[in-house]
Amino acid sequence: MTLAYNKENALNAICPYFTMFPLEYPNRVLKKHLKESPVVLDPFCGRGTTLFSARKSGLSAWGIDSSPVAVAIAKAKLASCDIEAPLELAAELISEFEPANLPDTPFFRSAYHPSTLLDICALREGLLRLENETDASSILRAAALGCLHGPLPKHVENAGYFSNQMPRTYASKPDYAVRFWRERNLLAPKVDVLRVLRRKIERLVGLEEASPCSISQVLHGDAQSEELFRSLGTAPSIVITSPPYYGMRTYVQDQWLRNWFLGGTDCIDYSAGPQLDHGGQQVFAASLGKVWKNIATSAESSESLHMYVRFGIIPSAQVDAKKLFKASLVESGVDWRLVSTRSAKSADVGKRQADQMKAESAAAVEFDFHVERA
Structure with a gap:
C-alpha cells in the first residue's frame, strides 16, 4: 500500500489534485538529510506534498506556486488547529x-x-x-x-x-x-x-499537532521572480520539486472550478497567466534556469545546496527530458554538479485520474535528478 492511503497522511490528501508527485519521494530525500536539519524549499509546490513531508519530519519548509488553487491547498499542509x-x-x-x-x-x-x-x-x-x-x-x-x-x-x-x-x-x-x-x-x-x-x-489525523512551519511560508507567485525569493525568511539548503512538465500548460484551467471558489470567474479563463514559457525548448530551459538561479541566490548563506528534481515530458511533446533539464542548469549560470540521474519509471496519468467521466491520458516519462551547487 502506498503512503497516500495511510490514515496518518490524510492531511496530505485533503484535496485531490492533478499531480504525479508521491509522498514517498520527498520522504526518501529528507530521510537522507535529516541530521542536517535542512530548510526545505519547493518552488513549484503544487498541492504541497514536499511541505507535508517536511512538516512530518519536523523541518521548516517554504513553498511557491503560481496557481492560487495550489497555494490554497499547500497552506493547509502547514496548518495546525483544533478539529x-x-x-x-x-x-x-x-x-x-x-x-x-x-x-x-x-x-x-x-x-x-x-x-x-x-x-x-x-x-x-x-x-x-x-x-x-x-x-x-x-x-x-x-x-x-x-x-x-x-x-x-x-x-x-x-x-x-x-x-x-x-x-x-x-x-x-x-x-x-x-x-x-x-x-x-x-x-x-x-x-x-x-x-x-x-x-x-475529522479524518485529518495530526491536524492538532503543532506545525514547525507557518501558513505564511507558502507564497503565491512566479518562481522566475527574483523579488519573490526575497520573501523567504530563511535560506534553503534542500530543494525538492517537480516543475511543470514541458508542454503542460493547463494546470490552472484544469482547476477552473476550484479557482472560481477562490474568487475567480465562473467560466474558464484560457489566458496563460504567470508560468514557464512553453514556446520552445530553448525558451523553456531559459525560464526554468531563472528559477534555479533564484534558488542559488537565495541560498548563498547555506553551506551546501542540494536540488532533487522530478522532471518529465508529456508524451506528445517528443522531447528528450534529460537533455532539456541539463540545458536549464546551464541557462541558470550557476555552477551545478549533476550527482545522479535515475528513471522515476512511468507515471500513469490516466490511472491516477478519476475515471468517472472516462478521461484518458498517456503515461509520462519521468526522471529524478540530484544536483548540488559546486
Missing part, C-alpha cells in the same frame, strides 16, 4: 452570509442542487471576505476545495463531495459536463455541505 475550529467557522459563514453572486449557467444549474450551491456560495464569499487568514480558515478552504467536485455516492447520506458526477482531481469543461449529465440523466444530489465537510476534516 472543530474550521467546522465552526464553516457553520458561522454559511449562517451569516447571504450570497450576493449565485452563478446561473447551465453548468452550475446541473452541477449542484440549488440549496447546496447556496451554501457553497455563502462559504465562498465568507472566506473571501475574511480580513485575516488563520490556520482554521486555511483548513476549511482546502477542505471545501477537496469536496467541491467528485463522484456521486450510491446513498446521498454518504456523500463525500458536493457535486454531480465529476472527476476528483480536475474540473471537466462545462459544455462536456452538461452533455455527460444530460445523456445519463444524472441529477445533482441535495447534500448537507457541513456534514460533508465534517466527514473530510
Whole structure:
C-alpha cells in the first residue's frame, strides 16, 4: 500500500489534485538529510506534498506556486488547529452570509442542487471576505476545495463531495459536463455541505499537532521572480520539486472550478497567466534556469545546496527530458554538479485520474535528478 492511503497522511490528501508527485519521494530525500536539519524549499509546490513531508519530519519548509488553487491547498499542509475550529467557522459563514453572486449557467444549474450551491456560495464569499487568514480558515478552504467536485455516492447520506458526477482531481469543461449529465440523466444530489465537510476534516489525523512551519511560508507567485525569493525568511539548503512538465500548460484551467471558489470567474479563463514559457525548448530551459538561479541566490548563506528534481515530458511533446533539464542548469549560470540521474519509471496519468467521466491520458516519462551547487 502506498503512503497516500495511510490514515496518518490524510492531511496530505485533503484535496485531490492533478499531480504525479508521491509522498514517498520527498520522504526518501529528507530521510537522507535529516541530521542536517535542512530548510526545505519547493518552488513549484503544487498541492504541497514536499511541505507535508517536511512538516512530518519536523523541518521548516517554504513553498511557491503560481496557481492560487495550489497555494490554497499547500497552506493547509502547514496548518495546525483544533478539529472543530474550521467546522465552526464553516457553520458561522454559511449562517451569516447571504450570497450576493449565485452563478446561473447551465453548468452550475446541473452541477449542484440549488440549496447546496447556496451554501457553497455563502462559504465562498465568507472566506473571501475574511480580513485575516488563520490556520482554521486555511483548513476549511482546502477542505471545501477537496469536496467541491467528485463522484456521486450510491446513498446521498454518504456523500463525500458536493457535486454531480465529476472527476476528483480536475474540473471537466462545462459544455462536456452538461452533455455527460444530460445523456445519463444524472441529477445533482441535495447534500448537507457541513456534514460533508465534517466527514473530510475529522479524518485529518495530526491536524492538532503543532506545525514547525507557518501558513505564511507558502507564497503565491512566479518562481522566475527574483523579488519573490526575497520573501523567504530563511535560506534553503534542500530543494525538492517537480516543475511543470514541458508542454503542460493547463494546470490552472484544469482547476477552473476550484479557482472560481477562490474568487475567480465562473467560466474558464484560457489566458496563460504567470508560468514557464512553453514556446520552445530553448525558451523553456531559459525560464526554468531563472528559477534555479533564484534558488542559488537565495541560498548563498547555506553551506551546501542540494536540488532533487522530478522532471518529465508529456508524451506528445517528443522531447528528450534529460537533455532539456541539463540545458536549464546551464541557462541558470550557476555552477551545478549533476550527482545522479535515475528513471522515476512511468507515471500513469490516466490511472491516477478519476475515471468517472472516462478521461484518458498517456503515461509520462519521468526522471529524478540530484544536483548540488559546486
